Amino acid sequence: MKILAIESSCDETAAAVVQDGREVISSVVASQVEEHKLYGGVVPEIASRRHAEAIVPVVQQALDDAGLSLDNINAAAVTYAPGLIGALLVGVNFAKGLSLSSGIPLVPTHHLRSHIASNYISNPDLKPPFLCLVVSGGHSHIVKVEDYTKMKIIGRTRDDAAGEAFDKAARTMGMSYPGGIELDKTAEDGNPLAFKLPRPVVHDSEYDFSFSGLKTAVINLIHNSQQKGIELNKADVCASFRYAVVDCLTTNFFKAAQDYGETRLVIAGGVSANSLLRKTLSEECKNRGYEFYMPDKSLCGDNAAMVGSQGYYEYLSGNIADLSLNAYATMSIE
Ligand code: KG4
Ligand code: ZN
Numbered sequence: 001m002k003i004l005a006i007e008s009s010c011d012e013t014a015a016a017v018v019q020d021g022r023e024v025i026s027s028v029v030a031s032q033v034e035e036h037k038l039y040g041g042v043v044p045e046i047a048s049r050r051h052a053e054a055i056v057p058v059v060q061q062a063l064d065d066a067g068l069s070l071d072n073i074n075a076a077a078v079t080y081a082p083g084l085i086g087a088l089l090v091g092v093n094f095a096k097g098l099s100l101s102s103g104i105p106l107v108p109t110h111h112l113r114s115h116i117a118s119n120y121i122s123n124p125d126l127k128p129p130f131l132c133l134v135v136s137g138g139h140s141h142i143v144k145v146e147d148y149t150k151m152k153i154i155g156r157t158r159d160d161a162a163g164e165a166f167d168k169a170a171r172t173m174g175m176s177y178p179g180g181i182e183l184d185k186t187a188e189d190g191n192p193l194a195f196k197l198p199r200p201v202v203h204d205s206e207y208d209f210s211f212s213g214l215k216t217a218v219i220n221l222i223h224n225s226q227q228k229g230i231e232l233n234k235a236d237v238c239a240s241f242r243y244a245v246v247d248c249l250t251t252n253f254f255k256a257a258q259d260y261g262e263t264r265l266v267i268a269g270g271v272s273a274n275s276l277l278r279k280t281l282s283e284e285c286k287n288r289g290y291e292f293y294m295p296d297k298s299l300c301g302d303n304a305a306m307v308g309s310q311g312y313y314e315y316l317s318g319n320i321a322d323l324s325l326n327a328y329a330t331m332s333i334e
Helices: 033-037 044-066 085-102 111-122 162-172 180-187 212-227 234-260 275-288 305-316
Strands: 002-007 012-019 023-031 075-081 106-110 130-135 140-147 150-156 264-268 291-293
Touching: 002 044, 002 085, 002 305, 012 044, 012 305, 023 044, 023 305, 033 044, 044 085, 075 085, 075 111, 075 305, 085 106, 106 111, 106 305, 111 130, 111 140, 111 264, 111 305, 130 234, 140 234, 150 234, 162 180, 162 212, 162 234, 180 234, 180 275, 212 234, 234 275, 264 275, 275 291
Parallel strands: 002 075, 075 106, 130 264, 264 291
Antiparallel strands: 002 012, 012 023, 130 140, 140 150
């Protein structure tokens, strides 16, 4: 079964053709990030306009790259939640038009479920059940993936998402949006123990995260030294901050795994590209005798291939929408 997938939840307009949920036939991503960099973050109005301009050529390119026409496509999967509402509406309305004109079924797909599904592409043997740490620019969740379309949230952030904390810390150090990747690279040359940063805990939950205090601590460290005219070693600050975030993420993830008896662990979302997170989990899972899976780095950020993968399993479970389908800025992964 061939699915044409469409993604427009934030600042990437993407389309892909995916076979049976696992094989990517084509994948096109048009990023708007260079334009949003000028403003230090995503400007929703600009994002919607750029999606509207890019959607037709991006979808056409995905079909051309696959050497297919709409006649060869069995269903259209589209991200309908969560994300920027104006951005999501571009993809949803385009997919509805496509479904109406061609008669192919319309499959609504949840953005975070798609991030998890990026693992089905990178790891052909991986099947639920497993425990997944979903860490992106907007969300940080520990999710019990009971089946392809059955999930339960075990832990979540109470304030900032991990990606958001990375981006804000990076911005304070003069790195351009989204700074998570540059912070990660800079941290490679630093000492993670150079600065003592807090490990915020949430008192009424062992699995929930809180990153806002940690983010404020690193911002204060930078501002205080600037006021005193002290130059901090940037690589050391990045390494200490990265270590603190990864420590919080992995501590709660392993605690949840232990308590729920899960021995197959998976990561997903933009922050799953983080080098230290990948390395720490790979090593620690090996020590504990757990299975560990992660998406290829090229599939960690927003793309439509992952939507085509999750869309396949949504289709199989009977999740098919009619033309009344709407987009939603927020929606639980459950
Ligand atoms: O999943 P994603 O592409 O978009 C959302 O759905 O939010 O995640 C984007 C986030 C950004 O905050 C970005 O800085 C972060 O993922 N990110 C990273 C790395 N690569 C991307 N954060 C830390 N280390 C990285 N290597
Ligand atoms: Zn995303």
